[in-house]
Amino acid sequence: MHKSERLFQLVNLLKGRRLAVTAKSLAAHFSVSERTIYRDIQDLQSSGVPIEGEAGIGYVIADYPLPPMMFSYDELTALLLGSKMVSAWTDPELSAHAKSAIAKIEAVLPAHLKQQHEHSPYLVSSFKHGPQQQSFSAKLRAAIETQRCVTLDYKDALQQHSQRVIEPLGLVYWGGKWTLIAFCQLRSDYREFRLDRITAINKNELTYAVSPDKNLNHYVELVKAKYAEEIAQHQGQAPDKSGQ
Structure with missing residues:
Protein backbone atom coordinates (compact mmCIF):
# COMPACT_ATOMS: atom_id res chain seq x y z
CA MET A 1 0.00 0.00 0.00
CA HIS A 2 1.30 3.45 -0.93
CA LYS A 3 2.02 5.67 2.07
CA SER A 4 -0.41 8.38 0.93
CA GLU A 5 -3.25 5.85 0.78
CA ARG A 6 -2.30 4.44 4.19
CA LEU A 7 -2.39 7.93 5.72
CA PHE A 8 -5.82 8.52 4.24
CA GLN A 9 -7.13 5.21 5.59
CA LEU A 10 -5.51 5.90 8.95
CA VAL A 11 -7.41 9.18 9.28
CA ASN A 12 -10.69 7.50 8.31
CA LEU A 13 -10.10 4.71 10.80
CA LEU A 14 -9.40 7.11 13.66
CA LYS A 15 -12.36 9.31 12.73
CA GLY A 16 -14.64 6.30 13.04
CA ARG A 17 -13.58 5.47 16.60
CA ARG A 18 -14.70 7.07 19.85
CA LEU A 19 -12.02 5.40 21.95
CA ALA A 20 -8.28 5.68 21.50
CA VAL A 21 -6.62 3.12 19.24
CA THR A 22 -3.14 1.92 20.11
CA ALA A 23 -0.24 1.98 17.69
CA LYS A 24 0.01 -1.79 18.09
CA SER A 25 -3.57 -2.26 16.85
CA LEU A 26 -3.01 0.16 13.98
CA ALA A 27 0.21 -1.59 13.01
CA ALA A 28 -1.60 -4.95 12.91
CA HIS A 29 -4.43 -3.47 10.86
CA PHE A 30 -2.10 -2.05 8.19
CA SER A 31 0.49 -4.85 8.43
CA VAL A 32 3.32 -2.43 9.23
CA SER A 33 5.57 -1.86 12.21
CA GLU A 34 4.61 0.27 15.21
CA ARG A 35 7.49 2.57 14.31
CA THR A 36 5.86 3.19 10.93
CA ILE A 37 2.60 4.09 12.66
CA TYR A 38 4.41 6.54 14.95
CA ARG A 39 5.96 8.22 11.91
CA ASP A 40 2.57 8.33 10.16
CA ILE A 41 0.97 9.94 13.22
CA GLN A 42 3.72 12.56 13.37
CA ASP A 43 3.35 13.32 9.66
CA LEU A 44 -0.41 13.75 10.01
CA GLN A 45 -0.07 15.95 13.10
CA SER A 46 2.52 18.10 11.28
CA SER A 47 0.09 18.59 8.39
CA GLY A 48 -2.62 19.87 10.74
CA VAL A 49 -4.70 16.78 11.39
CA PRO A 50 -5.90 17.10 15.04
CA ILE A 51 -4.76 13.70 16.32
CA GLU A 52 -4.53 13.45 20.10
CA GLY A 53 -2.81 10.81 22.22
CA GLU A 54 0.59 9.32 22.81
CA ALA A 55 2.56 6.12 22.50
CA GLY A 56 1.38 3.36 24.80
CA ILE A 57 -2.04 4.93 25.34
CA GLY A 58 -3.50 5.31 21.89
CA TYR A 59 -4.73 7.93 19.43
CA VAL A 60 -8.00 9.64 18.59
CA ILE A 61 -8.99 12.47 16.28
CA ALA A 62 -10.60 15.49 17.86
CA ASP A 63 -14.10 16.48 16.79
CA TYR A 64 -12.96 18.69 13.96
CA PRO A 65 -14.13 18.87 10.32
CA LEU A 66 -11.41 17.47 8.11
CA PRO A 67 -11.10 18.14 4.38
CA PRO A 68 -10.76 15.13 2.11
CA MET A 69 -7.10 14.26 1.86
CA MET A 70 -6.60 11.82 -0.98
CA PHE A 71 -8.19 8.92 -2.77
CA SER A 72 -7.05 5.66 -4.24
CA TYR A 73 -6.84 5.33 -8.02
CA ASP A 74 -10.08 3.30 -8.17
CA GLU A 75 -11.90 5.87 -6.01
CA LEU A 76 -10.65 8.71 -8.21
CA THR A 77 -11.71 6.81 -11.33
CA ALA A 78 -15.21 6.43 -9.91
CA LEU A 79 -15.44 10.08 -8.85
CA LEU A 80 -14.14 11.44 -12.13
CA LEU A 81 -16.30 9.12 -14.22
CA GLY A 82 -19.41 10.08 -12.26
CA SER A 83 -18.57 13.79 -12.52
CA LYS A 84 -18.05 13.50 -16.27
CA MET A 85 -21.45 11.81 -16.63
CA VAL A 86 -23.09 14.64 -14.70
CA SER A 87 -21.19 17.17 -16.79
CA ALA A 88 -22.29 15.60 -20.08
CA TRP A 89 -25.81 14.42 -19.33
CA THR A 90 -27.50 16.87 -16.97
CA ASP A 91 -28.55 20.52 -17.01
CA PRO A 92 -26.12 23.43 -17.41
CA GLU A 93 -26.02 24.33 -13.71
CA LEU A 94 -25.19 20.82 -12.52
CA SER A 95 -22.82 20.43 -15.46
CA ALA A 96 -20.89 23.54 -14.37
CA HIS A 97 -20.59 22.23 -10.80
CA ALA A 98 -19.39 18.86 -12.10
CA LYS A 99 -16.75 20.51 -14.29
CA SER A 100 -15.58 22.54 -11.30
CA ALA A 101 -15.29 19.36 -9.24
CA ILE A 102 -13.32 17.65 -12.02
CA ALA A 103 -10.91 20.59 -12.20
CA LYS A 104 -10.35 20.51 -8.43
CA ILE A 105 -9.75 16.76 -8.40
CA GLU A 106 -7.35 16.87 -11.35
CA ALA A 107 -5.46 19.80 -9.82
CA VAL A 108 -4.44 17.80 -6.76
CA LEU A 109 -3.80 14.43 -8.38
CA PRO A 110 -0.38 13.00 -7.55
CA ALA A 111 1.80 12.54 -10.61
CA HIS A 112 1.46 8.74 -10.69
CA LEU A 113 -2.35 8.91 -10.43
CA LYS A 114 -2.57 11.69 -13.02
CA GLN A 115 -0.67 9.54 -15.48
CA GLN A 116 -2.97 6.59 -14.82
CA HIS A 117 -6.03 8.81 -15.21
CA GLU A 118 -4.85 10.09 -18.60
CA HIS A 119 -4.89 6.50 -19.85
CA SER A 120 -8.31 5.67 -18.39
CA PRO A 121 -10.33 3.29 -20.61
CA TYR A 122 -13.56 5.18 -19.92
CA LEU A 123 -14.98 7.83 -22.21
CA VAL A 124 -18.17 9.79 -21.56
CA SER A 125 -19.83 11.14 -24.69
CA SER A 126 -22.38 13.97 -24.69
CA PHE A 127 -23.80 12.83 -28.02
CA LYS A 128 -27.61 13.11 -28.19
CA HIS A 129 -27.74 15.30 -25.07
CA GLY A 130 -28.37 18.67 -26.67
Whole structure:
Protein backbone atom coordinates (compact mmCIF):
# COMPACT_ATOMS: atom_id res chain seq x y z
CA MET A 1 0.00 0.00 0.00
CA HIS A 2 1.30 3.45 -0.93
CA LYS A 3 2.02 5.67 2.07
CA SER A 4 -0.41 8.38 0.93
CA GLU A 5 -3.25 5.85 0.78
CA ARG A 6 -2.30 4.44 4.19
CA LEU A 7 -2.39 7.93 5.72
CA PHE A 8 -5.82 8.52 4.24
CA GLN A 9 -7.13 5.21 5.59
CA LEU A 10 -5.51 5.90 8.95
CA VAL A 11 -7.41 9.18 9.28
CA ASN A 12 -10.69 7.50 8.31
CA LEU A 13 -10.10 4.71 10.80
CA LEU A 14 -9.40 7.11 13.66
CA LYS A 15 -12.36 9.31 12.73
CA GLY A 16 -14.64 6.30 13.04
CA ARG A 17 -13.58 5.47 16.60
CA ARG A 18 -14.70 7.07 19.85
CA LEU A 19 -12.02 5.40 21.95
CA ALA A 20 -8.28 5.68 21.50
CA VAL A 21 -6.62 3.12 19.24
CA THR A 22 -3.14 1.92 20.11
CA ALA A 23 -0.24 1.98 17.69
CA LYS A 24 0.01 -1.79 18.09
CA SER A 25 -3.57 -2.26 16.85
CA LEU A 26 -3.01 0.16 13.98
CA ALA A 27 0.21 -1.59 13.01
CA ALA A 28 -1.60 -4.95 12.91
CA HIS A 29 -4.43 -3.47 10.86
CA PHE A 30 -2.10 -2.05 8.19
CA SER A 31 0.49 -4.85 8.43
CA VAL A 32 3.32 -2.43 9.23
CA SER A 33 5.57 -1.86 12.21
CA GLU A 34 4.61 0.27 15.21
CA ARG A 35 7.49 2.57 14.31
CA THR A 36 5.86 3.19 10.93
CA ILE A 37 2.60 4.09 12.66
CA TYR A 38 4.41 6.54 14.95
CA ARG A 39 5.96 8.22 11.91
CA ASP A 40 2.57 8.33 10.16
CA ILE A 41 0.97 9.94 13.22
CA GLN A 42 3.72 12.56 13.37
CA ASP A 43 3.35 13.32 9.66
CA LEU A 44 -0.41 13.75 10.01
CA GLN A 45 -0.07 15.95 13.10
CA SER A 46 2.52 18.10 11.28
CA SER A 47 0.09 18.59 8.39
CA GLY A 48 -2.62 19.87 10.74
CA VAL A 49 -4.70 16.78 11.39
CA PRO A 50 -5.90 17.10 15.04
CA ILE A 51 -4.76 13.70 16.32
CA GLU A 52 -4.53 13.45 20.10
CA GLY A 53 -2.81 10.81 22.22
CA GLU A 54 0.59 9.32 22.81
CA ALA A 55 2.56 6.12 22.50
CA GLY A 56 1.38 3.36 24.80
CA ILE A 57 -2.04 4.93 25.34
CA GLY A 58 -3.50 5.31 21.89
CA TYR A 59 -4.73 7.93 19.43
CA VAL A 60 -8.00 9.64 18.59
CA ILE A 61 -8.99 12.47 16.28
CA ALA A 62 -10.60 15.49 17.86
CA ASP A 63 -14.10 16.48 16.79
CA TYR A 64 -12.96 18.69 13.96
CA PRO A 65 -14.13 18.87 10.32
CA LEU A 66 -11.41 17.47 8.11
CA PRO A 67 -11.10 18.14 4.38
CA PRO A 68 -10.76 15.13 2.11
CA MET A 69 -7.10 14.26 1.86
CA MET A 70 -6.60 11.82 -0.98
CA PHE A 71 -8.19 8.92 -2.77
CA SER A 72 -7.05 5.66 -4.24
CA TYR A 73 -6.84 5.33 -8.02
CA ASP A 74 -10.08 3.30 -8.17
CA GLU A 75 -11.90 5.87 -6.01
CA LEU A 76 -10.65 8.71 -8.21
CA THR A 77 -11.71 6.81 -11.33
CA ALA A 78 -15.21 6.43 -9.91
CA LEU A 79 -15.44 10.08 -8.85
CA LEU A 80 -14.14 11.44 -12.13
CA LEU A 81 -16.30 9.12 -14.22
CA GLY A 82 -19.41 10.08 -12.26
CA SER A 83 -18.57 13.79 -12.52
CA LYS A 84 -18.05 13.50 -16.27
CA MET A 85 -21.45 11.81 -16.63
CA VAL A 86 -23.09 14.64 -14.70
CA SER A 87 -21.19 17.17 -16.79
CA ALA A 88 -22.29 15.60 -20.08
CA TRP A 89 -25.81 14.42 -19.33
CA THR A 90 -27.50 16.87 -16.97
CA ASP A 91 -28.55 20.52 -17.01
CA PRO A 92 -26.12 23.43 -17.41
CA GLU A 93 -26.02 24.33 -13.71
CA LEU A 94 -25.19 20.82 -12.52
CA SER A 95 -22.82 20.43 -15.46
CA ALA A 96 -20.89 23.54 -14.37
CA HIS A 97 -20.59 22.23 -10.80
CA ALA A 98 -19.39 18.86 -12.10
CA LYS A 99 -16.75 20.51 -14.29
CA SER A 100 -15.58 22.54 -11.30
CA ALA A 101 -15.29 19.36 -9.24
CA ILE A 102 -13.32 17.65 -12.02
CA ALA A 103 -10.91 20.59 -12.20
CA LYS A 104 -10.35 20.51 -8.43
CA ILE A 105 -9.75 16.76 -8.40
CA GLU A 106 -7.35 16.87 -11.35
CA ALA A 107 -5.46 19.80 -9.82
CA VAL A 108 -4.44 17.80 -6.76
CA LEU A 109 -3.80 14.43 -8.38
CA PRO A 110 -0.38 13.00 -7.55
CA ALA A 111 1.80 12.54 -10.61
CA HIS A 112 1.46 8.74 -10.69
CA LEU A 113 -2.35 8.91 -10.43
CA LYS A 114 -2.57 11.69 -13.02
CA GLN A 115 -0.67 9.54 -15.48
CA GLN A 116 -2.97 6.59 -14.82
CA HIS A 117 -6.03 8.81 -15.21
CA GLU A 118 -4.85 10.09 -18.60
CA HIS A 119 -4.89 6.50 -19.85
CA SER A 120 -8.31 5.67 -18.39
CA PRO A 121 -10.33 3.29 -20.61
CA TYR A 122 -13.56 5.18 -19.92
CA LEU A 123 -14.98 7.83 -22.21
CA VAL A 124 -18.17 9.79 -21.56
CA SER A 125 -19.83 11.14 -24.69
CA SER A 126 -22.38 13.97 -24.69
CA PHE A 127 -23.80 12.83 -28.02
CA LYS A 128 -27.61 13.11 -28.19
CA HIS A 129 -27.74 15.30 -25.07
CA GLY A 130 -28.37 18.67 -26.67
CA PRO A 131 -29.21 22.13 -25.31
CA GLN A 132 -32.97 21.54 -25.43
CA GLN A 133 -32.83 18.44 -23.26
CA GLN A 134 -30.47 20.22 -20.87
CA SER A 135 -32.91 23.11 -20.62
CA PHE A 136 -35.83 20.77 -19.95
CA SER A 137 -33.76 18.93 -17.34
CA ALA A 138 -33.06 22.20 -15.51
CA LYS A 139 -36.73 23.22 -15.48
CA LEU A 140 -37.85 19.81 -14.27
CA ARG A 141 -35.20 19.62 -11.57
CA ALA A 142 -36.35 23.00 -10.24
CA ALA A 143 -39.99 21.86 -10.30
CA ILE A 144 -39.14 18.64 -8.44
CA GLU A 145 -37.18 20.50 -5.77
CA THR A 146 -40.03 22.99 -5.18
CA GLN A 147 -42.82 20.40 -5.68
CA ARG A 148 -44.53 22.44 -8.38
CA CYS A 149 -46.64 21.02 -11.17
CA VAL A 150 -45.77 21.70 -14.80
CA THR A 151 -47.67 21.44 -18.05
CA LEU A 152 -45.96 19.26 -20.64
CA ASP A 153 -46.40 19.36 -24.39
CA TYR A 154 -45.52 15.82 -25.35
CA LYS A 155 -45.11 13.79 -28.54
CA ASP A 156 -45.35 10.01 -28.10
CA ALA A 157 -43.80 7.19 -30.16
CA LEU A 158 -46.69 7.44 -32.66
CA GLN A 159 -46.02 11.18 -33.10
CA GLN A 160 -49.29 12.02 -31.39
CA HIS A 161 -49.26 15.28 -29.46
CA SER A 162 -50.83 15.78 -26.04
CA GLN A 163 -50.70 18.23 -23.17
CA ARG A 164 -50.55 17.01 -19.58
CA VAL A 165 -50.49 18.64 -16.16
CA ILE A 166 -48.10 16.49 -14.20
CA GLU A 167 -46.44 16.29 -10.80
CA PRO A 168 -42.73 15.68 -11.52
CA LEU A 169 -41.18 13.20 -9.09
CA GLY A 170 -37.77 12.31 -10.49
CA LEU A 171 -35.44 12.05 -13.46
CA VAL A 172 -34.06 8.63 -14.37
CA TYR A 173 -31.25 7.92 -16.80
CA TRP A 174 -31.84 4.50 -18.35
CA GLY A 175 -28.73 4.59 -20.54
CA GLY A 176 -29.16 6.50 -23.78
CA LYS A 177 -32.10 8.61 -22.66
CA TRP A 178 -33.49 10.54 -19.71
CA THR A 179 -36.98 9.76 -18.50
CA LEU A 180 -39.18 11.92 -16.31
CA ILE A 181 -41.16 9.96 -13.73
CA ALA A 182 -44.30 11.87 -12.85
CA PHE A 183 -47.79 11.54 -11.46
CA CYS A 184 -50.21 12.44 -14.24
CA GLN A 185 -53.26 14.31 -13.02
CA LEU A 186 -55.25 13.28 -16.10
CA ARG A 187 -54.64 9.55 -15.57
CA SER A 188 -54.33 9.69 -11.75
CA ASP A 189 -51.35 7.38 -11.99
CA TYR A 190 -47.61 7.27 -12.60
CA ARG A 191 -46.44 8.00 -16.11
CA GLU A 192 -43.05 8.07 -17.83
CA PHE A 193 -42.09 10.82 -20.26
CA ARG A 194 -38.93 10.72 -22.37
CA LEU A 195 -37.18 14.08 -22.35
CA ASP A 196 -36.37 13.84 -26.04
CA ARG A 197 -40.12 13.68 -26.79
CA ILE A 198 -41.06 16.73 -24.73
CA THR A 199 -41.67 19.73 -26.96
CA ALA A 200 -42.39 22.36 -24.29
CA ILE A 201 -42.56 22.78 -20.53
CA ASN A 202 -44.73 25.47 -18.97
CA LYS A 203 -44.86 26.38 -15.32
CA ASN A 204 -48.10 26.77 -13.41
CA GLU A 205 -48.98 27.79 -9.88
CA LEU A 206 -50.19 24.37 -8.74
CA THR A 207 -48.19 22.56 -6.08
CA TYR A 208 -48.28 18.97 -4.99
CA ALA A 209 -47.26 16.82 -2.04
CA VAL A 210 -45.62 13.44 -2.01
CA SER A 211 -47.00 10.61 0.11
CA PRO A 212 -46.11 6.99 0.90
CA ASP A 213 -47.98 5.84 -2.21
CA LYS A 214 -46.91 8.72 -4.47
CA ASN A 215 -43.18 9.29 -4.66
CA LEU A 216 -40.17 8.20 -6.70
CA ASN A 217 -39.17 5.33 -4.40
CA HIS A 218 -42.72 3.96 -4.45
CA TYR A 219 -42.66 4.02 -8.25
CA VAL A 220 -39.34 2.16 -8.29
CA GLU A 221 -40.70 -0.52 -5.95
CA LEU A 222 -43.72 -1.01 -8.23
CA VAL A 223 -41.43 -1.41 -11.24
CA LYS A 224 -39.28 -3.94 -9.35
CA ALA A 225 -42.34 -5.93 -8.31
CA LYS A 226 -43.71 -5.94 -11.86
CA TYR A 227 -40.35 -7.04 -13.25
CA ALA A 228 -40.05 -9.83 -10.67
CA GLU A 229 -43.57 -11.02 -11.52
CA GLU A 230 -42.78 -11.10 -15.24
CA ILE A 231 -39.59 -13.08 -14.58
CA ALA A 232 -41.49 -15.55 -12.41
CA GLN A 233 -44.19 -16.00 -15.05
CA HIS A 234 -41.59 -16.50 -17.77
CA GLN A 235 -39.76 -19.11 -15.72
CA GLY A 236 -43.02 -20.88 -14.91
CA GLN A 237 -43.92 -21.11 -18.59
CA ALA A 238 -40.49 -22.25 -19.68
CA PRO A 239 -40.47 -25.79 -21.08
CA ASP A 240 -39.24 -28.52 -18.75
CA LYS A 241 -36.08 -29.95 -20.29
CA SER A 242 -35.32 -32.32 -17.44
CA GLY A 243 -37.34 -35.15 -18.98
CA GLN A 244 -39.40 -35.62 -15.83
